[in-house]
Amino acid sequence: MPPSHDHDGPGRHAALHARHRAVMPDWLTLLYERPIEISHGEGRHVWDAEGRRYLDFFGGILTTMTAHALPEVTRAVAEQAGRILHSSTLYLNGPMVELAERIAELSGIPDARVFFTTSGTEANDTALLLATAHRGSNQVLAMRNGYHGRSFSTIGVTGNAAWSPTSLTPLQTFYLHGGVRGRGPFAGLSDDAFVAACVDDLRDLLAQTRGPVAALLAEPVQGVGGFTHGPDGLFAAFREVLDEHGILWISDEVQTGWGRTGDHFWGWQAHAAAGPPDMLTFAKGIGNGMSVGGVVARAEVMNSLDASSVSTFGGSPVTMVAGLATLDHLLAHDLQGNARRVGGLLLTRLREGTAGLSTVREVRGRGLMIGVELVRPGTNEPSPEATAWALEAAREAGLLVGRGGGPAGTALRVAPPLSLTREEAEEGAELLVSALAEVEKRLLGEAGRAARP
Structure with a gap:
């Protein structure tokens, strides 16, 4: 009852x-x-x-x-709230380090570093900052029908008009085919031909860019777009082209992460021939309702910023213990x-x-x-x-x-x-x-x- x-x-x-x-x-x-x-x-x-x-x-x-009102999460949050709710990233934080260690290992990204945020929007915003700084370019690739958040920068890479309230953006974005299998000019093709056509589209777009392109930001399964996705292996095929140009691959796992797709723990693993992405972003489910988001990136990319920074609320002790309890339950109960x-x-x-x-x-x-x-x-x-x-x-x-x-x-x-x-x-x-x-x-x-x- x-x-x-x-x-x-x-x-x-x-x-x-x-x-x-x-x-x-x-x-x-x-x-x-x-x-x-x-x-x-x-x-x-x-x-x-x-x-x-x-x-x-x-x-x-x-x-x-x-689950709603999961006892393990409720208990962890209440106990932590009774000790301290907040300290900021200016101080060492045991729960934050522990959750970062576990996510880094689960991510599949070698020599991974983790930065915590309070939402998926902020996570994707951070990933764009890292990519553009690392590559010295504001040119990015994104998928048609994709969605990555409601901040000024993430709206600039959202390929869905219903969620794009402005065309103003600090980024120059080029939109690729491939996120929607059942509609569009390639819908009638076989999976192999569909992937080949999308790769040709990518090569054609890159021929029209000026100088380096920073990254491809893409959802393995488009969330707000209606749970659409291209054939398995699409991003592996894209990755071959991206690597030729030194372009980073950012997998937006805000909705696909933590095993929701069933077949894989991360959405990028449906394209595993490419190996792990350079960065992945996460949020939503790991907090089971608490405000947890973040970015996992190769150390070379994560450490490329040359200015100091902090996060007032990202990685707060109370949200980190919620994340740890959620992850424990998720894995223990398969x-x-x-x-x-x-x-x-x-x-x-x-x-x-x-x-x-x-x-x-x-x-x-x-x-x-x-x-x-x-x-x-x-x-x-x-x-x-x-x-x-x-x-x-x-x-x-x-x-x-x-x-x-x-x-x-x-x-x-x-x-x-x-x-x-x-x-x-x-x-x-x-x-x-x-x-x-x-x-x-x-x-x-x-x-x-x-x-x-």
Whole structure:
């Protein structure tokens, strides 16, 4: 039984939404026509402030990686908070050094150094700083449909118009094909031909650059882009070309790290013929809700900055003990293996359940990182309406999922905590399939009404 929590009952959400709108930016995204406040959680479930229970298939944007209210993390944070919450990187910090040692070893990067931040945005921002300083260039490569954060520099390498509020940037960015397998000019090719075409595209772009290029920053699986990815080995093929030019490879593991893809601990390992990247960035799941991010880089790259620096909040003692407890639990319970097994079941159930729905163009993904792309029935045209309605229908049924996928945002994002059980996967698949069937019925009904004279 979940712990007892007071809630305000009907009307709490509407009142809080009105207050939110009065003081928060208009561009601060909220899900649902009538947004909800999450008051508490346990395991793979959360409760809202009006007392309703949901099966959580989004985990606070892939951040509650193990489980809500995981006792090991709660206990570690409480004990550390009772000693000291904060000291900054100006002082030695045992938990920070220990977590850095463990992440450096797990990263696969030789002679690795680790710098902690408070978010994935800040981690990618730091990686861009390191790469451009090390290479003496502001030219960077990124993937079309990619997303790397909301800071000024990371917006400058985001290849998704829905998340790019300005074209102003300190960087000159060149965007590559390859992040989306099922759409675009190379979609009809075989995997081998697709990779070859993307490599040709890379070579063509490099012929148009002026002087050195700093780095390629890329997600192994595009998160906000709707959980899309190219064929395994794509970045290994890219790496051969990058190495010819001395260009660094930065793997953005903010969403793919820690075993979420099931087959691998890091997303870059699906391209392992290339060896490890020069840098990887991480965040989200390692804190299980605490603000932890960071960069792992070869010492040669990490140590190339010639100015002093500190981080006031990066690597704080309380977030580091949360990271250590999360990592211990993750490894001890083989949550990567669970993501592979239960994620495979969930993917199969969703594909089987939606096979007859013309609103569902594709169910894709790996591990517990699944995208469901929605279109107008009988077409290949993205349907923002279908996606919005599906989110609402799933919530009404007691299931929380996310949204992403290209400029129109027409993919549902399914990414539960990695401890998801088979029973919960079956239940969640049934709820989502029912919601999608309801949406299709609504779309077909509207299409019929529109066709009548």
